[in-house]
Amino acid sequence: MPLIESLHAREILDSRGNPTLEVKVTLSGGVTGIASCPSGASTGTFEARELRDDDASRYRGKGVLHAVANVNGRLAASLHGQRVDNQRELDALLNFLDGTPTKAHLGANATLAVSLACARAAAQYHHIPLYLYLGGSNAHVLPVPMFNVVNGGAHAKGGTDVQEYKIIPIGAPTFSEALRYGSEIYHVLGDVLISRGYGSSIGDEGGYVPGVTSNEEVLTLLMEAIELAGYAAGTDVAIGVDPAANAFRHGEEYLLRLDSQTLSSEELISYWTGWLDRYPIISLEDPLADDDWAGFASMTKSLGDRVQIVGDDLFVTNPAFIRRGIEEKCCNCALIKPNQIGTMTETLDAAAIALHAGYACMVSHRSGETLDTGIADLAVALNCGQIKAGSPIRGERVAKYNRLLEIEHELGETAKYAGSSAFRPTTEIDAR
Ligand code: PGA
Ligand code: ZN
Numbered sequence: 001m002p003l004i005e006s007l008h009a010r011e012i013l014d015s016r017g018n019p020t021l022e023v024k025v026t027l028s029g030g031v032t033g034i035a036s037c038p039s040g041a042s043t044g045t046f047e048a049r050e051l052r053d054d055d056a057s058r059y060r061g062k063g064v065l066h067a068v069a070n071v072n073g074r075l076a077a078s079l080h081g082q083r084v085d086n087q088r089e090l091d092a093l094l095n096f097l098d099g100t101p102t103k104a105h106l107g108a109n110a111t112l113a114v115s116l117a118c119a120r121a122a123a124q125y126h127h128i129p130l131y132l133y134l135g136g137s138n139a140h141v142l143p144v145p146m147f148n149v150v151n152g153g154a155h156a157k158g159g160t161d162v163q164e165y166k167i168i169p170i171g172a173p174t175f176s177e178a179l180r181y182g183s184e185i186y187h188v189l190g191d192v193l194i195s196r197g198y199g200s201s202i203g204d205e206g207g208y209v210p211g212v213t214s215n216e217e218v219l220t221l222l223m224e225a226i227e228l229a230g231y232a233a234g235t236d237v238a239i240g241v242d243p244a245a246n247a248f249r250h251g252e253e254y255l256l257r258l259d260s261q262t263l264s265s266e267e268l269i270s271y272w273t274g275w276l277d278r279y280p281i282i283s284l285e286d287p288l289a290d291d292d293w294a295g296f297a298s299m300t301k302s303l304g305d306r307v308q309i310v311g312d313d314l315f316v317t318n319p320a321f322i323r324r325g326i327e328e329k330c331c332n333c334a335l336i337k338p339n340q341i342g343t344m345t346e347t348l349d350a351a352a353i354a355l356h357a358g359y360a361c362m363v364s365h366r367s368g369e370t371l372d373t374g375i376a377d378l379a380v381a382l383n384c385g386q387i388k389a390g391s392p393i394r395g396e397r398v399a400k401y402n403r404l405l406e407i408e409h410e411l412g413e414t415a416k417y418a419g420s421s422a423f424r425p426t427t428e429i430d431a432r
Contacts, residue, residue: 002084002125003028007114009071011064014039014368015396016204019064022370023071023113025121027084033121035374037109037339038366041204042154042163042244044290044313046321048342049100051107067107075106075114085122091115091345108342115343116374130374131407134348135381142175142408142417143363143379143387144168145401146240146283147182149189150210150218151203153247155367159209161256164242165218166388167226168282170420171236175408178417179401181229181237183392189225196221204367206391214259219279234280238423240388241275242285246313249289265295269302276307282423283362285310285335296330304427308333308360317341317350326357329429333360333386338378351382357430360422362386369396373403380407385418 005028014020022036039050051070053063078097082090094115098106123133131139146166153163167185172178190208194200198210212218219239226233233239245268248255254268255261263271265288272287284303288295290313300309312335315321319341322334334354338347351361363379365388379387387404390397408415 002031002122004079004082004084004118007071007076007079009068009110009113011068012036012370014370015394016368018062018368019059020368020370021064021067021071021109021113023117025084025114025117027121027125029125031121031125033117033119033124035113035116035120036370036372037113038370038372039109039339039368040366041368042247042313044246044316044340046290046318047316047340048108049102049104050109050339064107064109067110070106070110071114075110079114084118085125087115087119087122088345090118091343094343103342108339111342112339115345116338116372119344129407129410130377131380134344134378135383139381139383140411140414140416141380141383141385142404142415143385144170144418144422145175145178145182145404146362146386146388147186147392148205148388148390149186149207149222151205151207152209153244155205156203156209159203160212160215160218161243161248161258162215162218162241163244163247164205164285165207165222166240166242166283167222168238168240169236170238170282170423171232172417172419174417175404175415179392179405181231185225185229185231185237186392188229189221192221192225192228206394206397212258215256216275219275223279238280238282240283240285241281242310242312244286244313246286246289265292266298269295269299273303276303281307283308283310283333286312286314290314293324293328293330297328300329300331300427304332305425308423308425310335310362312337312364315350317347319346319349319353322350322353326353326429326431329427329431331359332426332429333362336361336363336378336382337366338375339366347378351384355382355384358426358428360384360386360424362388365389365397365400371396371399373399376400376403376407380404385422
């Protein structure tokens with residue numbers, strides 16, 4: 001039986017240069033599993049708690065030495081001798097030891113790194129890849145990658161109000177071809193921006209930060225780059241947008257600074273509808289703030305059969321919030337970010353609940369990333385057909401895409417690229 005011998009956590013840096021944890025699990029026979037935890041900047045109000053030291057003398061308060069100590073002390077002692085390949089039992093133990101609904105005591109950054117490191121060690125012990133360990137023998141669907149090629153909001157100071165503009169190669173025949181489409185368009189877009197005098201600064205997820213004069217202008221630039229690169233906008237390559245509307249919510253209204261507009265919830269829905277009328281947008285994430293459940297329900301009713309409406313900050317990968325979304329018919333896709341909830345089991349539960357009700361699921365990175373590629377395996381494990389991991393540049397982003405290339409190669413003939421079938425907008429949410 002594969003038993004846990006030791007746990008060891010260290011403080012490392014994420015892609016923004018802020019501390020995070022890396023955890024190594026060693027089994028009694030010497031097999032190891034290593035994992036690290038990413039970190040968000042535009043976080044949902046109800047995400048599990050990322051434990052930071054708040055000691056201003058180190059890393060401007062962002063150190064994670066307490067979370068590291070929680071792993072090396074309490075968790076190492078409690079998990080010693082536990083079976084590593086019963087993920088549900090291990091994660092239940094992590095929850096029990098934490099004792100809070102938000103992992104506030106141990107830190108979700110600590111629990112997630114431990115949970116994922118254990119899954120890796122177990123997969124290693126059984127000589128199977130992580131996607132098969134997490135998903136079972138039917139895991140074979142390569143997700144459509146959504147490349148966040150223009151960054152704004154909390155990921156790019158001075159950029160657009162809208163946080164993410166993504167290109168989505170739905171018409172590619174394979175994942176590797178999708179990656180090529182994405183890389184080519186990314187570079188053509190760079191040339192277009194230079195030719196317009198828009199500079200070449202880059203945001204946290206590797207996307208450009210052009211000095212546009214409206215939020216909508218970016219969409220015209222994307223259309224141009226897609227066509228210039230030789231692809232048909234809408235059929236080969238579609239567009240996704242993540243406004244991350246929490247960031248521009250002011251009181252009861254939404255303030256689009258770049259457009260000099262202040263809008264109500266209903267007016268903002270009309271604003272997005274205009275975009276859907278003019279551009280091939282197939283995915284719209286957090287178009288409203290995360291307390292605007294009524295707005296989400298109204299929008300899903302009116303637009304849910306036209307576009308994928310994704311709950312990120314709204315659902316925070318939390319089974320309870322996703323259940324509420326199902327009851328109130330909010331959104332038709334759930335974003336899946338393991339560190340929003342803090343264990344792999346709860347992440348898998350969140351996705352299962354969403355998929356069962358007829359939602360799509362999109363696995364996602366965070367704006368502060370590490371070289372950990374666990375989300376690539378998770379996307380294949382879920383057969384959910386969608387992943388967003390940033391631009392096709394920067395080590396921490398391409399690590400995920402390169403891992404998917406590796407999985408595609410490993411699966412060979414049995415690999416299936418999700419393509420446009422991953423996007424089936426619906427208002428038929430099943431609240432059974
Ligand atoms: P975050 O943003 O990782 O900074 O929270 C990503 C997103 O909003 O999807
Ligand atoms: Zn988001």
